[in-house]
Amino acid sequence: MEEEQEDDISLSENLDENGFPFLPSSSPQPEQTNDKPIDTIEESFSSEFYRGGTDWSGLLGNEKKKKKLKQANLFQLWGFKKPQEEESTLITRVSSLPAKAEEEKKQVVASSSGFGGRKPKGRDNQRRVCPFYKKIPGTPFTVDAFRYGGVEGCSAYFLSHFHYDHYGGLSKGWSHGPIYCTPLTARLVKMCLSVNPSFVYPMEFDTEHAIEGVKVTMLEANHCPGAALIHFRFQDGRCFLHTGDFRACKLMQTHPLLTNQRVSTLYLDTTYCNPKYKFPPKEDVLSFVVKVTRTSLKRQPKTLIVVGAYSIGKECVYLSISKALGVKIYANASRRRILQSYDWPELSDNLCSNGQDSPLHVLPISSLRHETLKQYLETYTPQYTAILAFRPTGWTYSETTGNHLDLIKPAIKGNSTIYGVPYSEHSSFLELREFVQFLKPDKIIPTVNVGNAATRDKMQSCFRQWLKS
DNA sequence: GCGATCAGCT
């Protein structure tokens, strides 16, 4: 019933005001000494959290035209373009986004009686409070916090990317405040969730926007299309970075906003913050997938190739096969609609709407089971007689395989073959470490796997280790 | 009947 309650903060000895152990930082940065603690947003900063269950979020945006330039940068990050000249064109166009859609009442205190309707048996109402790690202290900002109704004191809701566990709670009826996100995410939010466009504020990558007196910039997160790291620069010069979900890479270490000024507090995607998570660079996995595909087709030319994917993300897996084999990509109508909204010509120009027209299909990852695949294959008899499927996920790790892709053993059942491949859109443990050691933040707030006290402790120990010197 | 949410399941 209330097992999480007892997990409640024991503000014992060496925990900071957020319930986390102190970091050994040369300059123990005073948490509350911001320009001006705007409101009550931080008062219950940690106390709310440990009731808060796991990580949720959401956000979106809206816009009219998309810039080719920024997208090109994105594709480059994804391994389809040489890291040319690092795009130092940081357009510091401090445009002040109007804080419209604001006559909304901030009444809903998101608690006992508010939204969420339902009177479930249990502690559900209690659970629907925005956890502290989604709030940016000293500001009226939250990140990926939509499933709590209106968050008290929040007048700007940021959405890091368009994945359900981050935008959850966003829907047609959203009216709790303006939503800031990248243009691509904005399109998806409006298109897929029917959020009222007047609440959606797209922010181009690498463009500084002044919001409520804070300078905010979206940086490419190397996660899914439209995903952003969110960089906040306060009037006193201090900087926070919220990674949303991201896969750290070298290119990030060259971004002007991260090299020229120090990030004091880092909100970190700690999905794979454990040394057991090792996986190769994306490019290696893409090569492997192409190689396996070629080999299979040579052996059995009538093989249907399937790549599993969620709504957004992993596009490069099937795009790689498409390019290597010179075949189109079949996806159903709803997926095509989403893929076509990316403004990614290489992808949208290679889609097809008839399964017979290509041996390369994209399916929901949930359908990657022998049973289901065989049924699917039968609908293409006699055109195809075998099926080869790839399930791209970071969880496909193994102590033995690690970085050795050739050790991956597929699951085979009759004419159905399924490869789990370690194509991750989150940082590996080592990538996380390198990123943190590059940034050297004073303080790190994990945003994933925080529901368990032991895991939290282990992560903080990790950070201490990484940053000691 | 429809949209939103939730427990349970991957």
Next chain:
DNA sequence: CACAGCTGATCGC
């Protein structure tokens, strides 16, 4: 495990 959902049931309107 928990990635990022999906499914089916339930609730409010």
